Amino acid sequence: MTSDDEPGSQQPDGPSGPARRSRRAGRTSQSYDFRARFGDPESTERREGLREPVRRERRVPGRDRLTVRELMEQMGVENQPTPPQSAPPQSPPSPSAPAQSPPPPRPGPPPGQRPPAPGPRAQRPPEQPPADVTQALPPVADTPPPVDLSEAATAERAQRESRGQVPSPPPLPARGPAEPTAEPAVPAGDSAAGQAPEGPAEAGEPEAAAAAPRRPRRPLEPTPDLTDAFKRARAKRRRQSRTARTPGKGRKAAVRSTGRVLVALACVLTLVGTGYMWNLKRGWNGSWNNVAAVDGNDPNIRDKNAQYGDETYLIVGTDSRSGKNAKLGGGDTTTIEGIRADTILLVNIPADRSRVVAVSWPRDLQVDRPECQDWDPETGDYGTDLPAATGVKINSVYAEGGPTCLVKTLTQMSGLNINHFIAMDFEGFEKVVNEIGGVNVCSTVPLYDYELGYILRKAGTKKLTGRRALNYVRARNISAEGNGDYGRIKRQQLFMSSLLRSTLSSDVLSNPNKLNKIVKTFITYSTVDRVDTDSLIQLADSMQGVEAGRVTFLTIPTSGTTEDGENNEIPRTDDIDAIFDAIIDDKPLPGEKKETSPEKSGESSTAEAPATSAAKAPASTGKTEATAQYPTNVSVRVLNGSGESGVATAVMNTLISSGFNVPGVADASNKRSDTVVRYGAGEKDSAATLAAMFPGARIQEDRTVKAGVEIILGSDFAGTSSISSPPDPGSTVSVGQLPKVDNSSDLPNDLSVTNAGDTTCT
Numbered sequence: 001m002t003s004d005d006e007p008g009s010q011q012p013d014g015p016s017g018p019a020r021r022s023r024r025a026g027r028t029s030q031s032y033d034f035r036a037r038f039g040d041p042e043s044t045e046r047r048e049g050l051r052e053p054v055r056r057e058r059r060v061p062g063r064d065r066l067t068v069r070e071l072m073e074q075m076g077v078e079n080q081p082t083p084p085q086s087a088p089p090q091s092p093p094s095p096s097a098p099a100q101s102p103p104p105p106r107p108g109p110p111p112g113q114r115p116p117a118p119g120p121r122a123q124r125p126p127e128q129p130p131a132d133v134t135q136a137l138p139p140v141a142d143t144p145p146p147v148d149l150s151e152a153a154t155a156e157r158a159q160r161e162s163r164g165q166v167p168s169p170p171p172l173p174a175r176g177p178a179e180p181t182a183e184p185a186v187p188a189g190d191s192a193a194g195q196a197p198e199g200p201a202e203a204g205e206p207e208a209a210a211a212a213p214r215r216p217r218r219p220l221e222p223t224p225d226l227t228d229a230f231k232r233a234r235a236k237r238r239r240q241s242r243t244a245r246t247p248g249k250g251r252k253a254a255v256r257s258t259g260r261v262l263v264a265l266a267c268v269l270t271l272v273g274t275g276y277m278w279n280l281k282r283g284w285n286g287s288w289n290n291v292a293a294v295d296g297n298d299p300n301i302r303d304k305n306a307q308y309g310d311e312t313y314l315i316v317g318t319d320s321r322s323g324k325n326a327k328l329g330g331g332d333t334t335t336i337e338g339i340r341a342d343t344i345l346l347v348n349i350p351a352d353r354s355r356v357v358a359v360s361w362p363r364d365l366q367v368d369r370p371e372c373q374d375w376d377p378e379t380g381d382y383g384t385d386l387p388a389a390t391g392v393k394i395n396s397v398y399a400e401g402g403p404t405c406l407v408k409t410l411t412q413m414s415g416l417n418i419n420h421f422i423a424m425d426f427e428g429f430e431k432v433v434n435e436i437g438g439v440n441v442c443s444t445v446p447l448y449d450y451e452l453g454y455i456l457r458k459a460g461t462k463k464l465t466g467r468r469a470l471n472y473v474r475a476r477n478i479s480a481e482g483n484g485d486y487g488r489i490k491r492q493q494l495f496m497s498s499l500l501r502s503t504l505s506s507d508v509l510s511n512p513n514k515l516n517k518i519v520k521t522f523i524t525y526s527t528v529d530r531v532d533t534d535s536l537i538q539l540a541d542s543m544q545g546v547e548a549g550r551v552t553f554l555t556i557p558t559s560g561t562t563e564d565g566e567n568n569e570i571p572r573t574d575d576i577d578a579i580f581d582a583i584i585d586d587k588p589l590p591g592e593k594k595e596t597s598p599e600k601s602g603e604s605s606t607a608e609a610p611a612t613s614a615a616k617a618p619a620s621t622g623k624t625e626a627t628a629q630y631p632t633n634v635s636v637r638v639l640n641g642s643g644e645s646g647v648a649t650a651v652m653n654t655l656i657s658s659g660f661n662v663p664g665v666a667d668a669s670n671k672r673s674d675t676v677v678r679y680g681a682g683e684k685d686s687a688a689t690l691a692a693m694f695p696g697a698r699i700q701e702d703r704t705v706k707a708g709v710e711i712i713l714g715s716d717f718a719g720t721s722s723i724s725s726p727p728d729p730g731s732t733v734s735v736g737q738l739p740k741v742d743n744s745s746d747l748p749n750d751l752s753v754t755n756a757g758d759t760t761c762t
Contacts, residue, residue, distance in 0.1 A: 291380045293403035293421035293529035302415025306584050309351025311539060312416050314407060316398065316423040317343030339377040341398035343492060346410060348583050353542045355592065356551040357583050360489045363395040365556060366568035367409055375402025393568060403529065414580045421529040428525025430470045435518045436508065438465035439499045441472060442761035444645060449475035493553035493754035500756050501548050549593030549757030554579060557748055560663060574706065578746035587745050590669035591753035624737040626688030628727040631659035634686045635708030639750045641668035642715045651713060654720045666750040672714035676738065678749060680705040691735045693724050698736035704748050712749065
């Protein structure tokens with residue numbers, strides 16, 4: 001081992017311990033005078049003749065220690081008061097550190113002289129010490145107890161200390177220039193940075209040592225206990241080694257592992273999709289335009305317990321001409337003021353979600369308005385009281401009393417518990433249709449409106465978007481239809497049926513981006529009450545599997561118009577009550593597709609819709625005789641059950657020319673293959689008189705016919721040329737008789753019905 005203090009070394013070793021006297025220290029003739037040979041100890045000048053101390057002269061820990069005062073006297077430092085310092089914890093010397101030479105011996109008096117007697121030192125005025133003079137030295141700690149340095153003890157101690165680590169304290173505030181800092185002396189054999197190792201204070205050290213300032217460091221996290229994990233890993237490796245030695249098991253294990261990976265991937269994709277929809281839903285919520293409309297405590301709600309779980313929506317299409325709506329045709333705010341209900345649709349979904357029934361209300365229907373409040377459509381606020389009124393148009397109820405008043409009016413007429421409200425104007429309808437991508441419609445004739453122009457220039461199927469789709473559902477003056485608002489209602493029902501079919505069969509529901517655009521557009525241009533994203537999603541989930549054939553559109557029946565110049569449509573209150581009684585009681589409705597029993601799994605899930613195919617002619621009970629009546633005493637309603645357009649109107653004109661009273665025509669609730677004349681109490685002779693004019697026609701008693709008789713033209717009708725002249729009054733006529741109609745409800749025969757699953761071009 002070579003000392004760094006030999007000739008040619010770059011730096012002398014520093015003091016590493018107390019001086020040890022040699023064996024010749026007591027001799028006077030040839031004593032080992034350190035000062036005479038090496039000069040002043042403070043000098044750093046390199047001198048020749050330095051030697052490496054022998055083993056016996058090296059430092060032995062704990063032997064002949066010097067006090068701090070003696071060490072300071074040897075170094076020529078004055079005894080100045082210094083703040084107490086704590087000694088850093090001692091650590092065993094590193095094996096890689098160079099050997100340390102012992103410090104020079106304490107200088108003594110010249111030979112032959114006695115050391116001077118100790119006396120009080122002269123006090124010097126305080127002065128700034130030089131930069132290379134140590135100001136204070138920490139006290140030397142007591143000898144630490146012996147430490148077990150075996151491999152097992154060291155590993156256990158390192159693991160325990162690692163788990164017990166705590167975050168470092170925050171950095172100490174910077175000291176001012178007037179506060180000298182006392183750094184503990186660090187031996188040269190320590191770390192390259194020249195700093196004492198940091199860590200928790202060992203047991204037995206003074207508290208001051210633990211509180212000594214330390215450089216801030218990033219907190220260390222405790223090392224987790226991985227003992228159990230190591231045991232499981234070793235056991236798994238043993239199992240895998242046994243499996244590898246067994247033929248076939250390794251392949252099965254790989255298959256199981258692959259299956260788990262695929263399942264995990266499916267779960268991740270499901271979570272990603274769910275998260276995407278959740279983000280969409282979160283964006284939709286809070287964006288709705290709300291208005292007060294619904295009143296769940298209305299006393300006019302009929303049998304509220306029977307409607308528990310039902311969802312009833314009032315959907316209103318408004319004819320506002322404000323803003324961009326004026327550019328869509330039909331006038332502006334200078335010609336049409338306010339906002340009226342142009343389309344009114346009451347949609348009921350029963351609690352079992354087995355069907356959907358939508359009832360259309362004519363915009364000119366005459367109603368009695370209850371007491372309401374004035375409504376400001378610009379702000380959506382309600383103001384002063386609005387007194388009740390009778391005989392007003394239903395579209396004016398919305399214009400004057402707003403959504404709340406319209407809900408009250410329809411509740412007292414229908415008895416339904418209306419719990420949702422939606423309103424949308426022309427512009428919103430156009431934009432929603434554009435986002436959907438258009439809707440296919442079909443007509444057997446071209447459609448022309450004298451206010452809006454051509455709706456369809458050619459007969460057949462056409463996809464409509466934007467403005468053309470809007471004109472299709474709002475046109476009221478199409479000469480080819482000849483029935484005003486009822487033709488418009490029929491087109492609206494056909495349009496919504498096609499829209500429903502295309503939505504269910506296309507990629508709208510499975511395309512999140514497209515669905516997001518549609519919903520956002522709908523929210524932007526609609527006004528709602530008790531409608532939010534969660535309720536709509538729950539409703540859509542509960543209606544999974546409902547086919548378009550289970551969606552039925554009905555129209556409120558009327559009995560002509562008033563003669564007071566207002567031309568209001570007169571409602572048939574008894575038939576309206578029968579319609580909503582059937583809806584509340586979940587009774588079958590005309591035109592619905594019937595569900596087949598689950599046992600017929602090999603057949604279609606739905607039966608053929610009565611509205612799309614002719615019903616079979618019932619068996620006749622034989623002939624019956626009656627007395628012919630005067631045509632002027634017979635009131636006849638003509639219903640078209642043949643499916644051919646214009647037949648009822650042609651028959652009406654023929655009967656009027658023969659003297660019959662014809663109050664109106666309509667489509668039959670169900671299509672038929674035969675022609676039948678139905679009658680009520682006391683009208684058998686009138687029915688036989690009319691049936692005698694139509695070849696093959698039979699009569700049938702029906703309690704739903706309240707006045708006069710009704711003729712339902714079937715597909716066997718051969719045209720007006722086959723109609724004969726009326727029989728002579730008072731004569732006896734013989735016609736076929738059908739059994740009495742067995743109706744479980746009082747639904748009339750002339751309900752205008754549209755089934756959403758009907759693809760017939762009409």
